[in-house]
Amino acid sequence: MLDYILCMLEGKSLRQCAKEIGIDLTTSFEWRHRILTALRSFDDNVNFFGIMELEELLMKYSEKGRRYKSKEEYLIAQEKKQHNVAVLAMKDRSGNMLFNLICFDKIKKVKIEKILRNKVSTSSTICGEDKKEFKKFRSKNLKSKAVKRELVKDQNDTYNINTVRQHTVRFAKWIDKQFRGVATKYLQSYIMWYIVKHKYLLNKLIEDVGRMLNLAASDRCAWYEYIKLRSKPIENLT
Numbered sequence: 001m002l003d004y005i006l007c008m009l010e011g012k013s014l015r016q017c018a019k020e021i022g023i024d025l026t027t028s029f030e031w032r033h034r035i036l037t038a039l040r041s042f043d044d045n046v047n048f049f050g051i052m053e054l055e056e057l058l059m060k061y062s063e064k065g066r067r068y069k070s071k072e073e074y075l076i077a078q079e080k081k082q083h084n085v086a087v088l089a090m091k092d093r094s095g096n097m098l099f100n101l102i103c104f105d106k107i108k109k110v111k112i113e114k115i116l117r118n119k120v121s122t123s124s125t126i127c128g129e130d131k132k133e134f135k136k137f138r139s140k141n142l143k144s145k146a147v148k149r150e151l152v153k154d155q156n157d158t159y160n161i162n163t164v165r166q167h168t169v170r171f172a173k174w175i176d177k178q179f180r181g182v183a184t185k186y187l188q189s190y191i192m193w194y195i196v197k198h199k200y201l202l203n204k205l206i207e208d209v210g211r212m213l214n215l216a217a218s219d220r221c222a223w224y225e226y227i228k229l230r231s232k233p234i235e236n237l238t
Contacts, residue, residue: 008035014032049096053091
């Protein structure tokens with residue numbers, strides 16, 4: 001597993017990892033996803049302070065790699081593929097960052113409020129996109145927070161979403177280029193892989209292997225969560 005994590009940190013493909021470690025392609029896929037699923041629990045420890053930026057990232061719904069057992073399953077999947085899935089991207093100026101896959105189509109204000117309620121300090125200033133649901137954003141629990149409802153055009157202005165926007169663009173390109181897209185049910189796992197890479201890993205492979213192994217092994221229940229993920233087409237997005 002140490003050798004496999006090293007291959008992951010080096011950005012090697014599933015086939016390259018399988019060849020180097022001496023396992024088959026199916027095992028390589030399972031090892032990667034078990035490690036990534038373990039990282040999903042990491043988002044419980046992410047909190048935000050000071051100036052916080054929010055942005056909506058829309059991605060196409062995908063069932064990449066799925067084999068359909070019936071025509072009914074296939075038709076249901078085709079209908080879902082007409083939709084986008086919405087990711088709420090969040091980042092503060094201290095480097096804390098989190099993306100949450102939360103619903104089909106567009107983000108609703110109730111989703112924003114639910115996620116932020118326990119993650120943002122009461123003294124924070126929230127900078128959001130100039131979109132309807134961000135403008136409606138309001139919660140009793142977050143009443144003390146000043147919400148900047150319009151994106152400031154001045155790049156030098158303190159209140160903007162420039163940093164989180166750079167990461168959403170970079171993440172979307174990374175998913176397309178590195179993996180040629182991923183199934184939506186695994187998207188949150190790859191999101192956490194991106195967050196860990198840009199927050200805690202320093203491109204010092206030896207030290208990073210230890211960090212990655214600790215993160216992957218910190219929640220043993222997560223290894224069973226992968227089996228649940230694998231057995232269903234998509235997480236419950238409502």
